[in-house]
Amino acid sequence: MINCPKCNSEKLVETPALGNIPLDVCPGCSGIWFDKGELEALLAKSQGSPAGSLDFLNPKESSMNCPRCGKSMSRGGLVNPLLLVDKCEVCGGVWLDPNELGLVKKLLGLSGGPSDVKVERAAAAPEAPAASGPGSLVKAFAAVAALAGLAGLSFELYLYFSPTEAVTYTPSAGLTALSVLFFAGGAFGLGRK
Ligand SMILES: [Zn+2]
Ligand SMILES: [Zn+2]
Structure with missing residues (x-):
């Protein structure tokens, strides 16, 4: 596995091209890495006779590093001075952008x-089962309901046992019933498997 020299996070995927030449292709940018001789072999296959020499013209230092050797590559014209590609002059590999x-x-x-x-991108490793399925969402809701119910009940009890002049609210049967309902429902939900 070698990394794409353009997209640092992508790994090149070995993809058999014409004549089963194992090219390394980037699933991110679709660039192709040709090890020494592979480009010539691919071109030879596609025309049925050996390709002419692929001259590398006016090489200058490239900003890309060779995915094989990690050395700085050279940028120069391939066959034509206007078709600028990156080539590693250490291992002879060539990087071509998709077009x-x-x-x-x-x-x-x-x-x-x-x-x-x-x-095609290599199949990703199967995902670990999600920690928060619908079941745990229900549990979270139940916990919130139970806590709300408990808070409501505590509030009601606090009102009930406080001296009347100390509080401005009077205990309400409605709120008490609601709190009991919430707490019971929440506790029931939490207890469920
Ligand atoms: Zn890439
Ligand atoms: Zn190289």
Whole structure:
């Protein structure tokens, strides 16, 4: 597994292209990494005869690091000085952005074969069961209801046992009934499996 030199968080996915050449393709930006010789092999397959040499013109230092060796790559013209690609001059690998394979082929006068490589993200590891399912939501509601009921009951008891001149509210049967209902309902909900 090698990282995409463009999207640091993406890992390249080995994707067999034409003739089962195992290309490394980025599921994020669809860029393609060709190890030394793979681009030539792909082009040779797509036209049925060996491709001409892929000259690398006017190389300058690139801002990208080689995904294989980690060394700074070179940016230069591939076949044509205007088609700027990144190449590692240490290992000979070439990075092509998604549209560049088509451009290389156009420049070489090739028409057959794919101009891009389809890639699918590697299947993610199965997710761990969610901690908060609907069951725990019900439990949370029950807990809130029970607490509200308890608070209501405490308030009523406080009113009931306080000297009348100390409080401005009078105990209400309605609120008491509601609190009991909330507390009982909440406790019942919490107790359920
Ligand atoms: Zn990428
Ligand atoms: Zn390299």
